[in-house]
Amino acid sequence: MKYAFVTGSTKGIGKAIGLKLLQEGYFVVFNYSNSEESAEHLKAEISVLYSDHFSILKADLSDLNQVEIVATQLRQLLPKIDLLVFNAGLTDRSPLGEVKQKDWLSVFNANVNVPFFLLQELVPNITKGGNIIFIGSMLGNIPHSASISYGVTKSAIHSLVKNMVKFLSQDKIRINAIAPGFVDTDWQKDKPEWLREKIKSKIALKRFAKEEEVANICHQITQNEYLTGQVIQLDGGYNYE
Numbered sequence: 425m426k427y428a429f430v431t432g433s434t435k436g437i438g439k440a441i442g443l444k445l446l447q448e449g450y451f452v453v454f455n456y457s458n459s460e461e462s463a464e465h466l467k468a469e470i471s472v473l474y475s476d477h478f479s480i481l482k483a484d485l486s487d488l489n490q491v492e493i494v495a496t497q498l499r500q501l502l503p504k505i506d507l508l509v510f511n512a513g514l515t516d517r518s519p520l521g522e523v524k525q526k527d528w529l530s531v532f533n534a535n536v537n538v539p540f541f542l543l544q545e546l547v548p549n550i551t552k553g554g555n556i557i558f559i560g561s562m563l564g565n566i567p568h569s570a571s572i573s574y575g576v577t578k579s580a581i582h583s584l585v586k587n588m589v590k591f592l593s594q595d596k597i598r599i600n601a602i603a604p605g606f607v608d609t610d611w612q613k614d615k616p617e618w619l620r621e622k623i624k625s626k627i628a629l630k631r632f633a634k635e636e637e638v639a640n641i642c643h644q645i646t647q648n649e650y651l652t653g654q655v656i657q658l659d660g661g662y663n664y665e
Contacts, residue, residue, distance in 0.1 A: 427502045429453045431485050431539075432512025434462040436609045437559060440635035441509055441642050446474045448643055453501055455512065457484040485512045486534035488541065495545035505550045507646060510539040510581075511559040515574040528573050535577035540584065550597050555646045558585055558601040559638070562659045565603055578603070582655045589653035598652035600645050605659030608632035628661025 428445050432438040434456040442452045456463045463480050470478060479501055483494045498505070514534040516527045543556065550556070563570065564578025585601045592599055606612060606623055612632060615623075624630050641658055645651060 426450045426506040427453075427504055428507040428509065429455070429481075429498055429502070429505060430509040430511060431455045432457075433509075434459060434466045434480070436611075437604070437607060437635050437638050438509070438511035439466060440639040441511065442478075443470070444636070444639035444643050445507070446470065446477055450477070450507070451502070452478045453498065454478060454480045455485065456480070456482060457486070457512070485538050485542070486514055486530060488533055488538055491538060491541045491545060494542060498546065499549060502549075505546060506554050508543065508546065508550065508554075508556045509559070509642060510543075510557070513559070513574075513577075515571045517571050520572060523572065531571075531573040531577055532580075535574070536580045536584070539581075543588075547592070547595075547597070550595070553596045553649070554598075556588075556592070556597065556599040557642055557645055558599075560585075560601040560603040560655060562603050562605040562657055562662060565655070565657060566663070585655060586653050593652065598645075598649075600651060600653065601655045602638060602641050602645070603655050603657040603659075604633055604638050605657070605662045606632045607635060607638060609635060626663060627659070628664040631660065633658060633660060 426449065428450045430438050430442045430452060433442045433454040442454050445452050454466060467480060481497060483490050512534065514531045516523065516531050518527065558581050560581045561578040563575045564582050568575055582601055582603065585599050588599050638658060641656060
């Protein structure tokens with residue numbers, strides 16, 4: 425059996441990735457920080473089919489003090505790690521002149537610092553030939569006014585993936601990132617219809633991505649043993665119109 429840990433995975437893209445991995449025969453450790461409701465809903469949803477193939481770990485992965493604690497918990501839960509998916513993250517939509525230092529640092533901790541130091545802790549537990557996948561963002565490649573800190577941290581993630589290749593390749597561990605464009609998560613669905621239509625007008629395929637399409641790419645990456653150090657942008661042809 426293969427074993428995976430997916431951060432931020434009781435809803436949205438992370439949940440879709442976790443469900444896909446369950447379908448592919450993985451034992452999956454799901455993760456959440458504070459949404460007990462989403463965790464209970466997930467547990468009820470998957471318990472019948474996958475009762476002995478999952479665990480749900482509560483941990484705030486925006487807190488650097490949690491890194492060693494989470495690493496220890498994972499070593500107790502899993503005999504090995506075949507796949508790490510770093511999906512959890514934060515954003516801050518403050519205008520340039522209103523960005524607070526604490527908010528800037530919080531976004532960097534959640535999106536870059538905690539994932540890096542957790543990865544550092546867990547590398548010895550990753551199997552040879554294992555995979556690490558970061559969920560980056562199209563906004564890490566294409567400047568956007570939505571969130572300065574979010575865009576900068578996603579750019580940092582993309583760079584981290586490329587810089588980690590040589591450190592991991594000696595153990596045949598591959599590291600890649602997926603940079604989704606606009607995905608039809610609950611957050612996107614809550615946007616007013618006029619704004620959704622405006623966004624879709626800029627996408628060649630005229631629709632948002634499905635969460636499952638991101639999950640499918642995630643699994644496909646694990647199947648290609650020659651793929652490493654890449655940032656795969658899944659944007660439906662954004663700005664190709």
